[in-house]
Amino acid sequence: MDNKYLAKALRYVWQKGKWWLFLSVTLSVVTGCFPFLTLWVSKELINEVTRFIQSSTKEYALLLLLLVGQFMLSILSSAVKNIREYLDKKMECTLDFDVQQMILDKTSSVPVMYFDLPDYHDHLQRISGGGARFLSPVRSVIDMLQAGISLFSYALFLIVIDWRLVILSLVATIPIFYIQAKFGQRRYRLHLKQSPVARAADYYKYLLQDRKSAKEIRLFGLASFFRERWAEKFMQNTGETLRLEKKQQGSEVGLEAFSAFFYMGIAVSVIWLARTAKMNIGEFVAIIQAVQGAQETFTRISMLFAKLYEEKLFIKDFYQFFEREDERILIAAGNEPFPSTIRQGITFNQVSFRYVQGDKEVLSDISFHIHPHEKIAIVGQNGSGKTTLVKCLMGLYPPTSGQIKIDGRSIADIDENELHKNITVIFQDFIRYDLSVRENIAIGNIAGIDDLDRIRKVAELSGADAFIRKLPEGYETYLGRLLADGEDLSGGQWQKVALSRALFRDSQVVILDEPTAALDPIAEMDIFSKFKLLTENKIAIFISHRMAASRMADRIIVMKEGKIVEMGTHEELMALGQEYYQMYQMQAQWFSSEREGEREAVGWTS
Ligand SMILES: Nc1ncnc2c1ncn2[C@@H]1O[C@H](COP(=O)(O)OP(=O)(O)OP(=O)(O)O)[C@@H](O)[C@H]1O
Known part of the structure; x- marks a missing residue:
């Protein structure tokens, strides 16, 4: 079910950025191969350095070549990483614009009755997060592909030495996988539960920051009342989040001890292998690095799975916002015209x-x-x-x-x-509206926004023209102070503007x-x-x-x-x-x- 929405998100991202997806996957495959190449180059380099130190030969061409290779690999790996970050940011901006537009289209077209439902506002609050949150699950899938390739190359390297090393490295990470998935699910449930409280906190914050409420807050001495309410709601959510975080971190300490124990076992096995099989120093270091790398990569895959789980729920919630239909609010979509002249009434x-x-x-x-x-x-x-x-x-x-x-x-x-x-x-x-007087009147019929003659005429009829003429820039005077240093009208003057509208x-x-x-x-x-x-x-x-x-x-x-x-x-x-x-x-x-x-x-x- 959740995968249906994830597939929908993938299709959507593909539609919006074919090149991004193509480049991202290609760069991930390239990055996925880096650990194996790095491992191989460092193994050869250590062996070559040992040979160079121990023998009297002055033959250092291969040594230099390997050093250049290692240097090139690190430059390449950092370049690929930075290119990917830039491409991600670009895609994030594209999606941000698109996703926000989708949400705005929806919120400006749902039946007005939806705004009476607290549940609708909670849902809206949960899905706000822009393009970054939308791109995140797709990134996780690509990162998993990259980690999968790295893991495969480490495993290949270790299998050649001894297949049991692969099993040992992987077993150690299974509990981590379990814990990550469990806490991912809990975090999401907590997020669902917290959204009404977060909305209440936002509301109190808004009252303390908004221009319209500023006067009353001061006159009635409400600042500390609303600050306390905001703090109570804020701390309620923070407290719950921290409690969950504490539990997760506590579980992870235990798990890391378990992983470290396994790692010790592996180290002993490698030392034993080094004694029994004929192994040079380069191979020995490379095996240790491969075991460590395989473990780290597998842990990363576990984390990505848990993250993806959480992200899938977000994506599902996101799409469900658009599919939202309340059977109590079913407004028939009529298509008949309005009578051109009302004759009966x-x-x-x-x-x-x-x-x-x-x-x-x-x-x-x-x-x-x-x-x-x-x-x-x-x-x-x-x-x-x-x-x-x-x-x-x-x-x-x-x-x-x-x-x-x-x-x-x-x-x-x-x-x-x-x-x-x-x-x-x-x-x-x-x-x-924080717009000019002309625009405030034209709101009544936005197509006529430039028809100043008619705007003036209706303002004359409503009695607004007299005071508009006295404003510093007449009909072009900006009203309000939110976006620019505009003029304030009295309540009665505003009503005349509304009447003109x-x-x-x-x-x-x-x-x-x-x-x-x-x-x-x-x-x-x-x-x-x-x-x-x-x-x-x-x-x-x-x-x-x-x-x-x-x-x-x-x-x-x-x-x-x-x-x-x-x-x-x-x-x-x-x-x-x-x-x-x-x-x-x-x-x-x-x-x-x-x-x-x-x-x-x-x-x-x-
Ligand atoms: N969005 C809403 N959701 C639930 N109840 C509502 C809503 N809007 C109004 N009401 C309730 O409906 C009743 C009628 O409200 P309405 O605004 O139609 O009255 P009114 O005659 O216009 O009042 P007034 O003269 O104060 O403007 C009131 O009891 C009000 O509490």
Whole structure:
């Protein structure tokens, strides 16, 4: 099963870097032969030096040749090593870019509902590691090939002397192999277990480092509170990692003693062989080196196997992230077009909705119809389900039961891009991008990023143009301070930018989910009346806690605990004297007679 993913990774690396794989394998085969050549040259060299010292002959041509050979081998071996390191780094960068791109493609296209699942975030955290982690198992396989060739050449050398030397050298490394594999598995399991804790530690660290939280951290004196939380999570993971490391190192001490014991046995056997068989000093040294080399290489292969095991699990986890499908989150991929002009309207038919991890219905049996060009206000207490209703209409969260239709066509059947092109929402937590003002408005329709005339026009309509003109570089002024020394806007100014963004999109349905909350009541009323004019030929839905604004709507929907409790015009609902009436009256009291001017401006009449 894991091998299936490893084969997939190998195919992928082959696809991305045929030359890298070819050169890497070739250089590994060459490197694999070096130990044998080095062994042979040093054996001949020692014999030649002995002969040169012991005899009176001045014949040193062969000696020089062998010295040059040894020199060339060490130069060649270091050159091959450095070339491989460079090639690996290059390939790592290529994969890094590609793998990160794959992850970004996935994270920007999964259903929004995935972001509500902690398990999704844990998985994402586990697979982050870039190209290096992806290349690593492929490297391990190639390194194993190289070690295999070296081992084969050592074994060949020893078999010629005595086959039992090969068996003895290999037996000593079997326990090492076992321990490495066992701890590789444990390390990976620990890594799986630790990712939620690591994510929590990252979150506390982020709060202590981010610009947005910097103010509150200081004002509420939260630095040590969050530092302690971060330290607790950090130390929890570090403690577990160190405990496992201690166990592994402890086991390895015992094993090394076992290997050393075997090595002693081998040394005794070689000395015995040297006494019985006729052996010169060069051969004796070469056998010792070959035994040691075979043992080291076999230990290396064991470690590579254990490493590969761990890496295979990573690769499996990586691919499973892309195959991830939560049966609770199955969004039908519709392919029908959005009506070019809405003629019948939008219908909610017995729509109920429950969040994946939630235990109660957030929307319950919602039914209503919006006519073309109608202006709808949705009001209701916090948590009554207003935003959720909008998210369902946008197709971001499919209803648990019931249907939402546009001109009789279920939104589940409409192509997602078409849907988002024709329905624009500005949510209360809209993003304040660290981009220029022009770009911040053009976000509404990125294809028109260079259409400054239209950008200016929508900014005039939303009332943003007046303050944008006063900025140091007008529409090109950079907003934010993360990437450059830009300008800061007030909350209300940001909301005007967001409103411009909605108008710039020019879709058939425009929804404002309280993006005007930071505006003063007069500015908000001004925007709503403009908004009504601007959306004359569109369906407009606005959610606002300011009851006076809802008066401008053709119809008001009152929500309570996930249900529609009242629906009608301002006058009808006031006459009803229930939920809406109470909410309206309660807010009216906030406008004291001392603020009569404001009261009049926002149109309060009880
Ligand atoms: N992603 C989510 N996962 C689980 N529950 C959620 C999620 N988002 C909202 N809820 C819950 O759904 C309920 C309705 O939330 P919603 O945001 O729709 O209310 P709202 O009427 O827009 O509130 P407000 O006026 O405060 O903006 C709340 O109880 C909230 O806790």
